[in-house]
Amino acid sequence: MGREGRRAGSNHPEDEEDRESSSADPETPESTGEDVDSPNTSQTTFENGSDPVDSSQEATNGDGGGISIRDRLQTESSGGVFANKDLVRSDTIIDEDRIVGRDDQLGRVVDNLKPVLQNEGIPDMLLSGPSGTGKSLIIHAVCKQIVELCESQDKTFGVLSINCEGPKTADRAVYRLVKAAANDLGVDPGVPQTGVSTDQKLERLYELMREYYDGVIFILDEIDMLEGPYQEAEYNSLIYQLSRARKLADFDGPISLTTITNYADFMKDLNSRAQSSYNPDDIFFDDYDATQLRSILHNRRDAFKPESLADDVIPLVAAFGSQTHGDARKAIDLLRWAGELAERREGDTVTETDVREAQEKYTENRKLRHISGISTQKKLSIYAVAATANYAREHPEWIPAGPAFKTYQFIADTMDADQYSRETFVNHVTEQSTYGVLDFERRGKGRGRGVHMYFSLSEDPETIMETIREDSRFEDLAHEEATISAVVRERLKQFRSKN
Numbered sequence: 001m002g003r004e005g006r007r008a009g010s011n012h013p014e015d016e017e018d019r020e021s022s023s024a025d026p027e028t029p030e031s032t033g034e035d036v037d038s039p040n041t042s043q044t045t046f047e048n049g050s051d052p053v054d055s056s057q058e059a060t061n062g063d064g065g066g067i068s069i070r071d072r073l074q075t076e077s078s079g080g081v082f083a084n085k086d087l088v089r090s091d092t093i094i095d096e097d098r099i100v101g102r103d104d105q106l107g108r109v110v111d112n113l114k115p116v117l118q119n120e121g122i123p124d125m126l127l128s129g130p131s132g133t134g135k136s137l138i139i140h141a142v143c144k145q146i147v148e149l150c151e152s153q154d155k156t157f158g159v160l161s162i163n164c165e166g167p168k169t170a171d172r173a174v175y176r177l178v179k180a181a182a183n184d185l186g187v188d189p190g191v192p193q194t195g196v197s198t199d200q201k202l203e204r205l206y207e208l209m210r211e212y213y214d215g216v217i218f219i220l221d222e223i224d225m226l227e228g229p230y231q232e233a234e235y236n237s238l239i240y241q242l243s244r245a246r247k248l249a250d251f252d253g254p255i256s257l258t259t260i261t262n263y264a265d266f267m268k269d270l271n272s273r274a275q276s277s278y279n280p281d282d283i284f285f286d287d288y289d290a291t292q293l294r295s296i297l298h299n300r301r302d303a304f305k306p307e308s309l310a311d312d313v314i315p316l317v318a319a320f321g322s323q324t325h326g327d328a329r330k331a332i333d334l335l336r337w338a339g340e341l342a343e344r345r346e347g348d349t350v351t352e353t354d355v356r357e358a359q360e361k362y363t364e365n366r367k368l369r370h371i372s373g374i375s376t377q378k379k380l381s382i383y384a385v386a387a388t389a390n391y392a393r394e395h396p397e398w399i400p401a402g403p404a405f406k407t408y409q410f411i412a413d414t415m416d417a418d419q420y421s422r423e424t425f426v427n428h429v430t431e432q433s434t435y436g437v438l439d440f441e442r443r444g445k446g447r448g449r450g451v452h453m454y455f456s457l458s459e460d461p462e463t464i465m466e467t468i469r470e471d472s473r474f475e476d477l478a479h480e481e482a483t484i485s486a487v488v489r490e491r492l493k494q495f496r497s498k499n
Contacts, residue, residue, distance in 0.1 A: 088335050089332075093141055099138065110142055124257045128266060130262055159217055175189075177205055190204045206248065206251065220257070223260060236274045239278050240277050316352055341358055385461075405425050406491040410487045415477070
C-alpha cells in the first residue's frame with residue numbers, strides 16, 4: 001500500500017474471510033463480494049445452441065476486412081532488430097560482467113553469502129534504495145552463483161524469493177514461500193492455501209528445509225507492500241518468524257532473511273519484536289547517473305543484431321533514463337520498446353525517432369488513459385470518490401466509502417443514470433487498485449463494531465474528474481459543482497457525527 005496504504009489487489013478480495021457484510025445503510029461495513037447487480041457479461045457458453053467460432057477462422061478488423069489469426073501467428077518474421085530480446089527485459093538475471101556501477105554493493109552481498117560455501121552462518125540483509133537501482137538484480141545474480149557452487153559441492157542451497165506486492169497478508173506470503181520451495185524441489189506443497197493456520201504452513205516450510213536444503217536464503221522483495229488490512233503491518237510478524245527460522249525450524253544450515261525495499265526508513269517502521277530479532281546488514285543502492293546508465297545499456301547491446309542500433313540511440317535512452325531518477329529498469333524497458341517500435345514499422349535499425357516515440361508513450365499518464373476507457377458505471381463510481389476527495393473542506397487523503405457512495409447516488413440521480421447497490425459500487429472502486437488508480441484499506445471501528453472501507457486516490461482528484469468529464473455523458477457535471485460540493489460536505493459531516 002505504499003507508505004500510506006498501497007494495494008495491489010485483484011478485482012475482488014481473494015478469500016471469503018476478506019469480504020465485508022453488506023448493508024442498506026451506507027455507514028455500515030462495506031461488502032466486496034460478487035457484483036450481483038450487473039448482468040453476466042463474462043458468459044463463455046453459447047445458450048442459443050450455436051457452435052463456438054473456430055479460432056483459426058477469420059477475425060474482422062475495424063475496417064471491415066478480415067485477417068486470419070492462425071496465418072498471422074504462423075507467418076515467419078521478416079528480419080527484425082533483436083538477437084536476444086531477453087537481455088533487454090529488466091527481470092532477466094544477467095551475468096556479473098553486465099553489472100555496472102555497483103561494485104561496493106556487489107562486494108558486500110558476495111562477502112555476506114560466501115560463508116555458505118563453508119557451511120558457516122550468513123547475516124540477514126536489507127537492500128534499500130530507489131526503484132531500478134540494482135537491488136533485486138544483484139541479490140539474484142549472486143544467489144545464482146551460490147546455487148551453482150553449492151551443487152558442485154553436492155549441497156543444495158535454497159533461494160526462496162517472493163514479491164510481497166501481491167500476498168497482502170503474512171499468511172499468504174508464507175504459503176508463497178512454501179510454493180516456491182515446492183516448485184524448486186519438484187515436490188507437492190503439502191498444505192492448501194486456505195483452511196489451515198499460518199503455523200501449519202510455516203511448519204511445512206521448515207519441514208521442506210530440513211529434508212532437502214543445506215542452506216536457505218529468504219528474499220522478500222518490496223517487503224513494505226505487505227501491510228495487510230490491520231493497523232499493524234503484516235510484515236512485522238513475517239520478519240519476526242523468518243528471522244528466527246533457524247531456531248524455530250531446528251535447522252542446522254545457514255539461513256539469511258533478505259528484505260528489499262524502496263523505503264529508506266523501513267527499519268523505523270518495524271515493531272519492537274521484529275526489530276529485536278531482525279538486525280540486517282543495511283546495504284543502500286543510490287541512483288544511477290547518465291554515464292552509468294549508458295554503460296548498462298552498452299553491456300546489453302548484444303540484445304540487438306549487429307548494426308541495428310543507430311549511434312545516438314543508447315546515449316538518448318540513457319539521457320531519458322537519468323531524467324527518471326536513474327532508474328535502470330525503465331531505461332532498459334525504454335530501449336526494448338524502441339526496438340519493438342522499429343520492428344512494427346518493419347525497420348532494420350532502431351533510430352532516435354523510435355526512442356522519442358517510445359519515451360512519449362511511456363510518459364503518457366496510463367492511469368488517466370485507463371480511466372477514459374472504463375465503463376460508464378465505473379467512471380461514475382470513480383467520479384464520486386474523486387468528487388468526495390476534491391470537495392471535502394480539509395482534502396483528506398483517505399475517503400470513507402459511505403459518503404462516497406451517497407455522492408455516487410446523488411450524481412447518478414443528476415445524470416438520470418442507473419444506480420447500483422453499495423456492494424457493486426465498492427467492487428467497481430476497489431477494482432481500480434489493480435490499475436494503480438487508487439488504494440483501499442479497511443479500518444476497524446472497535447471491538448464488535450465492524451469496519452469501514454476507505455479509498456485513497458493516486459492522482460489529483462480534480463484531474464480525474466476532468467478526465468471523466470471529457471466523456472460527453474459526464475460533461476454537464478461541470479455545471480453541478482456547487483450542488484455536488486454541498487452534498488459531499490453534508491454527507492461527510494453526517495459520517496463524522498456517527499463515528
